[in-house]
Amino acid sequence: MNINMTLFFEMIAFATFVFFCMKFVWPPLLGAIEERQKKIEEGLAAADRSQKDLELAQKNAEKTMHEAKEKAAELIDQAKKRHAEIVDAAKDDARAEADKIKAGAQAEIEQEVHRAREELRKQVSLLAVAGAEKILQKSIDASAHSDILDNLVAEL
Amino acid sequence: MSEAGHELTSSGYIKHHLVNLQVCQTEEGWQWDPEVCSGKFNTVHVDSIGFAVVLGLIFSLLFHRAAKKATPGVPGKFQAFVELIIEFVNKSVKETFHGSSKLIAPLSLTIFCWIFLMNSMDWVPVDLLPWIGTWFGIEYLKVLPTADPNITFGMSLTVFVLIIFYSIKIKGPVGFFKELAFQPFGKWMLPFNLILEVVSLVARPVSLALRLFGNLYAGELLFLLIALLFTAGPFGILGGAIAQFIWACFHLLVIPLQAFIFMMLTIVYLSMAHEDH
Numbered sequence: 001m002n003i004n005m006t007l008f009f010e011m012i013a014f015a016t017f018v019f020f021c022m023k024f025v026w027p028p029l030l031g032a033i034e035e036r037q038k039k040i041e042e043g044l045a046a047a048d049r050s051q052k053d054l055e056l057a058q059k060n061a062e063k064t065m066h067e068a069k070e071k072a073a074e075l076i077d078q079a080k081k082r083h084a085e086i087v088d089a090a091k092d093d094a095r096a097e098a099d100k101i102k103a104g105a106q107a108e109i110e111q112e113v114h115r116a117r118e119e120l121r122k123q124v125s126l127l128a129v130a131g132a133e134k135i136l137q138k139s140i141d142a143s144a145h146s147d148i149l150d151n152l153v154a155e156l
Numbered sequence: 157m158s159e160a161g162h163e164l165t166s167s168g169y170i171k172h173h174l175v176n177l178q179v180c181q182t183e184e185g186w187q188w189d190p191e192v193c194s195g196k197f198n199t200v201h202v203d204s205i206g207f208a209v210v211l212g213l214i215f216s217l218l219f220h221r222a223a224k225k226a227t228p229g230v231p232g233k234f235q236a237f238v239e240l241i242i243e244f245v246n247k248s249v250k251e252t253f254h255g256s257s258k259l260i261a262p263l264s265l266t267i268f269c270w271i272f273l274m275n276s277m278d279w280v281p282v283d284l285l286p287w288i289g290t291w292f293g294i295e296y297l298k299v300l301p302t303a304d305p306n307i308t309f310g311m312s313l314t315v316f317v318l319i320i321f322y323s324i325k326i327k328g329p330v331g332f333f334k335e336l337a338f339q340p341f342g343k344w345m346l347p348f349n350l351i352l353e354v355v356s357l358v359a360r361p362v363s364l365a366l367r368l369f370g371n372l373y374a375g376e377l378l379f380l381l382i383a384l385l386f387t388a389g390p391f392g393i394l395g396g397a398i399a400q401f402i403w404a405c406f407h408l409l410v411i412p413l414q415a416f417i418f419m420m421l422t423i424v425y426l427s428m429a430h431e432d433h
Contacts, residue, residue, distance in 0.1 A: 002201075002305075002306070003197075003305060003309065004197050004198065004199040004200070004201070004306060005197065005198050005200045006199070006304065006306035006307070006310070007306045007309055007310045007313070009200060009205045010205060010306055010307050010309075010310025011311075011314050013209050013212060014212075014266075014270075014310060014311050014314045015314060017215070017216055018259075018262060018266045018314075020216050020220075021216065021219070021265055022259060022262035024220050024223060025219045025220055025222075025223045025262065025265070026223075026261060026262035028224070028226045029219070029223045029226050029238060029239065029242050030242060030261070031226075031228075032226035032228045032239075033228075033239055033242065033243065035228035036228045
């Protein structure tokens with residue numbers, strides 16, 4: 001074991017390398033590692049957050065979908081009801097219209113009947129006058145006896 | 157291998173391998189002869205310090221390159237590898253040392269990587285680099301820096317200086333003295349306490365340096381002995397190859413472990429220096 005000057009050179013070399021390492025090697029490398037750790041931590045936190053957001057969004061979507069379905073069902077119900085109402089109303093209208101047409105036709109018929117009857121009466125009175133003329137062998141002034149004829153017609 | 161002209165003996169081979177390439181200044185100028193320089197204090201082990209500095213530069217430049225390109229985004233393969241080591245060291249420091257210090261983590265990283273690289277020279281076949289050295293007229297070459305007590309003591313004494321520095325900085329000179337003098341037996345046993353505590357304090361760098369030195373020196377020595385087996389005929393070559401393989405595998409454990417132990421104990425000692433009672 002020869003202890004000599006080498007020892008001091010080694011001490012100087014050691015101190016130099018440690019100093020170099022302390023100044024130029026350790027801080028940038030550890031800094032990079034720590035920064036990456038922070039980034040990864042943030043990334044994981046962000047992933048967690050977005051996962052939660054996703055769950056919330058899914059829940060919201062489900063809720064919205066449910067609501068939409070309910071609304072749609074309601075709308076369909078309403079539409080059905082409205083449809084029934086419209087059909088009913090149309091039926092009523094049609095019935096009323098039919099009644100009206102029927103009533104008009106009835107009235108016309110009655111009018112026709114009335115007119116026919118009047119016509120008939122007139123014909124009958126004319127026939128009666130002609131008959132009476134034949135019977136009496138002389139003409140009768142139709143206008144002089146019109147009141148009698150009218151009475152006759154009314155009695156028919 | 158042994159230089160031409162000398163007879164190759166087992167003990168000569170081993171001794172030759174355990175001599176550093178060294179230089180010292182005498183009245184006759186620079187001397188490269190180990191016979192002259194050995195034992196002189198102004199000798200420098202050129203091989204130990206040379207390999208140590210080269211390996212330290214490899215570590216520093218590689219990590220500096222990674223640090224320059226470091227991105228907090230997706231890391232490249234090399235950055236990921238460097239970050240693996242950084243995280244490992246950072247975890248070790250955080251588990252043991254609870255204060256805040258800008259020095260301890262980079263210090264631990266340097267210790268771990270540098271010692272690991274220096275220990276790794278043990279995997280290089282024992283004769284390879286000395287043999288290449290002979291091409292350039294280098295007679296002696298010890299490639300394993302951590303098998304040189306100068307290197308291990310150089311590191312552990314630097315750590316020791318830091319222990320003393322932080323003890324005084326954190327606790328104050330009085331607090332540091334109190335810790336040494338009034339523990340563990342109270343103030344009536346002051347001299348005894350002082351002896352006990354100073355011994356345990358001094359034992360730290362000594363044990364730190366000797367543990368690393370001893371492990372690697374023994375490892376290298378065994379590699380040398382195994383290398384000798386290769387001269388003992390065909391069975392020797394076969395046995396030597398097997399033994400070499402097994403011992404190298406064993407060093408897969410020893411080399412990182414010794415680097416880790418040196419780093420861990422440094423962290424422990426420095427965290428003890430930071431603790432104020």
